[in-house]
Every structure is written in structure tokens, then in C-alpha cells.
Amino acid sequence: NFLLTQPHSVSESPGKTVTISCSRSSGNIASHYVQWFQQRPGSAPTTVIYEDNLRPSGVPDRFSGSIDGSSNSASLTISGLKPEDEADYYCQSYDSLNPVVFGGGTQLTVL
Amino acid sequence: EVQLLESGGGLVQPGGSLRLSCAASGFRSSNYAMNWVRQAPGKGLEWVSTISGSEGGPFYADSVKGRFTISRDNSNNTLYLQMNSLRAEDTAIYYCTKAVTALWGTIHYWGQGTLVTVSS
Numbered sequence: 283n284f285l286l287t288q289p290h291s292v293s294e295s296p297g298k299t300v301t302i303s304c305s306r307s308s309g310n311i312a313s314h315y316v317q318w319f320q321q322r323p324g325s326a327p328t329t330v331i332y333e334d335n336l337r338p339s340g341v342p343d344r345f346s347g348s349i350d351g352s353s354n355s356a357s358l359t360i361s362g363l364k365p366e367d368e369a370d371y372y373c374q375s376y377d378s379l380n381p382v383v384f385g386g387g388t389q390l391t392v393l
Numbered sequence: 394e395v396q397l398l399e400s401g402g403g404l405v406q407p408g409g410s411l412r413l414s415c416a417a418s419g420f421r422s423s424n425y426a427m428n429w430v431r432q433a434p435g436k437g438l439e440w441v442s443t444i445s446g447s448e449g450g451p452f453y454a455d456s457v458k459g460r461f462t463i464s465r466d467n468s469n470n471t472l473y474l475q476m477n478s479l480r481a482e483d484t485a486i487y488y489c490t491k492a493v494t495a496l497w498g499t500i501h502y503w504g505q506g507t508l509v510t511v512s513s
Contacts, residue, residue, distance in 0.1 A: 314498060315493075315498060315499055317499055317500055317501075319438075319500070319503075326486075326488060326504065326505050327438065327488070327503050328503060329500060329501055329502065329503070332493055332500070332501055333493060333499065338501070372437065372438055374438075375498075376497065376498035376499075381426075381428070381440070381443040381450070381452045381497040381498060382428055382430070382440035382443060382497075382498070382500065384437060384438045384439070384440065386437050387437045387438070
């Protein structure tokens with residue numbers, strides 16, 4: 283099994299830009315789509331990025347996803363931070379033997 | 394509009410059984426891969442099981458293999474998770490999720506979840 287490693291927490295001020303990383307331990311990050319989920323306290327997760335860089339309808343374009351083959355990692359970037367962006371964020375991917383693998387989650391604090 | 398509505402959670406004693414349901418609307422669930430994902434209190438997301446919309450599977454996490462069974466009823470567009478021999482560590486909110494396509498590996502939509510508590 284491969285692992286997806288995320289920072290435990292990040293913080294930034296309103297209006298700024300924050301990037302959350304997701305490092306894949308083995309297997310090519312570019313060969314399997316990465317998804318990102320937002321989970322606000324007391325709520326179910328929602329998808330903010332799917333298939334590496336696509337946004338579901340209703341997700342603002344302040345959210346963007348990217349893949350870096352050189353570091354074998356994915357990133358979620360949130361620009362123009364708002365207080366309502368404060369949440370836990372999870373990355374997710376897969377391979378031929380593991381249909382769904384989650385990262386450990388990153389707690390975003392908007393100071 | 395895609396909607397996933399879970400039901401069937403509750404309090405059950407260790408060793409007991411429970412069947413979770415996920416009523417899908419806004420799409421034909423048989424055409425998509427579907428997953429069950431759980432979250433224990435204060436913990437992160439944990440994949441439980443996947444049923445494909447095409448070939449392969451079903452798939453189970455090692456922690457539930459041999460105890461849980463995923464299935465679906467295409468006639469009423471519903472996904473199920475039969476949970477037997479429940480343990481305290483199965484206590485969690487269980488979410489039903491829909492993939493982007495028939496192929497497993499992605500998650501596009503989430504339900505609101507149903508709480509399962511295993512305790513004597």
C-alpha cells in the first residue's frame with residue numbers, strides 16, 4: 283500500500299493564499315487522479331477538487347489543484363482566504379490494488 | 394441533482410449486525426462506482442468498501458474484510474453495507490460516496506452520513 287502524507291496543520295491570514303501538500307510514498311502521482319475534500323466542523327466532507335484540478339459546480343475558483351511529478355506530490359491552493367475556508371482538508375488517490383486511499387488530513391486555520 | 398441519503402445507523406452491541414442503506418437520486422447508481430467511507434470520532438477519513446460500476450471488485454479494507462458486505466439493488470437505486478460481527482472500533486459515522494465514473498478510484502459526491510455506535 284502507498285501512503286499520502288499531508289501536513290497536520292497550516293494557518294494563514296484572511297485574503298492571503300495557502301497551499302496544502304499531499305506527498306505520495308510510492309507509485310506515480312500523475313498516473314492516478316487526486317481528489318481534495320473539505321470538511322467543516324460537524325459537517326460531512328464535500329469535494330472541492332476532483333481528477334487533479336477540476337472543480338465541482340458551486341466551488342469557487344479560489345480553489346485550485348495541481349500535480350508535481352518531480353516531487354511526486356499534489357497540492358491544493360486556496361487564494362483570497364475567507365474565514366469560512368477554515369476546515370479540515372483531505373487528499374485522496376488510488377492504485378490498481380487500493381481503490382481509495384486518504385491522506386491524514388490538514389487542519390486549516392484562518393487567523 | 395445528485396443526492397445520497399444514508400440510513401440504518403444506530404446503537405448495537407459488540408458482535409451484533411447492522412445494515413446500512415444509501416438511497417441515491419439524480420443519477421443511476423448502477424452506472425457508477427460507489428464507496429462506503431467512515432470516520433471515527435475525532436479521527437480522519439477511512440475507506441471501508443467499494444463496488445464498481447464496471448469490472449472488478451468488490452473491494453474491502455482489511456479491517457472489515459470477512460465481516461462487511463457491500464451490495465446494491467439497481468431496481469430501487471440503493472447501495473447497502475451489511476455489517477456483521479461488529480466491534481467497538483467500528484464505531485463511526487459512515488458515509489456513502491459516488492465516484493466520477495463507473496471506474497473506482499475517485500470520489501465526487503458525499504452523503505450526510507449515518508452514525509453507528511458499537512457498545513454494550
